[in-house]
Amino acid sequence: MKAVVYILTFLWASLTFAQNETIFEQGNALYNDGKYAEAVDKYQTILDSGMHSSELYFNLGNAYYKLNQIAPSIYYYEKALQLNPQDKDIKNNMAYAKNMTIDAIDVVPEAGISKIVNNITNSMTYDGWAITTVLLFLAFVVLFLIYYFAEYTNRKRMAFTGSFLVLAAGILTLVLAFHSFSLDKKNNPAIVFAQESQVKSEPNLSSQEVFKLHEGTKVQILDTVNNWKKIKLADGKTGWISSEDIKKI
Incomplete structure (x- = not known):
């Protein structure tokens, strides 16, 4: 059946x-x-x-x-x-x-080691890093078996060196896979779909307007309260926007 x-x-x-x-x-x-x-x-x-x-x-x-x-x-x-x-x-x-959007938002640049690590991490998806890690560990097992069963000293030395390098690379890609997963988990982007939307200081209509956003602007969702989303812009500004005005990617 x-x-x-x-x-x-x-x-x-x-x-x-x-x-x-x-x-x-x-x-x-x-x-x-x-x-x-x-x-x-x-x-x-x-x-x-x-x-x-x-x-x-x-x-x-x-x-x-x-x-x-x-x-x-x-x-x-x-x-x-x-x-x-x-x-x-x-x-x-x-x-x-x-280029056709209205809002001009300056991106806060990353600096130092954080920028380098994030650029390397973003060069592949989480799945890509995970698959690479699995392949490297399989290669490590093969090289270790060659080292263990090899009869000649030169072959043992080459297999040992290769297995050590592959293991180190596998550990590195494993770390990058976890880092990629962490970045993906924190990444909660959305696009403003309303032609113009008021961003409030608190999640209610009576609160003060802190700025306006227009269609096409990308934001990060930080929190949700009822029909309001707390968002963050690329320049670091935060506020509350109606859930109806944005669409999560």
Whole structure:
């Protein structure tokens, strides 16, 4: 019975994938014909089916950009970048979209060792560091076995040196994997979707307005109280914004 269920599940997944591939191609054709709203509908159909990819998010961002809808454009570029953080096309197109935002927010620069470590950590995703760590530890086991069973001194020496270096590299990538996980856990970004939103000093309408934000601005969510989100900007400013005005990435 389980075998039948597995087969049916596999067939359903294969059929869904094939259908989504067809819809994706239809969306691309509509985009190339300048029918950007219709292309968005096609791409959204794929998302509604539970499928997603950096290419799908990237194309959605492009379509919304052509429609001059900056907030969803940046939102989907950010989603694409989460899945493919080194893609230059995504970064370039997102830069164009961000140039159309109103809010000019200075980024507080990182400095020293923290900047170097974070740059190295962000060069791969958490999954990438985890897979690299597993492969390095497997390589360590193989080299140690070669060292243990080798008959010649030179081969033992080379295997021992190699296993030591691979083990050190594995420990380093393990540390970077945990650091990447920690950064991901703290990272809770969102995009402002309201054309203009008041940011308050406290989570209520009667509190003082501290500043305004406009569509497309990226924020970090720090806390939630009822229908309010405490946010932080790249320049360090904090405040409370209505949950309806932002969309979590």
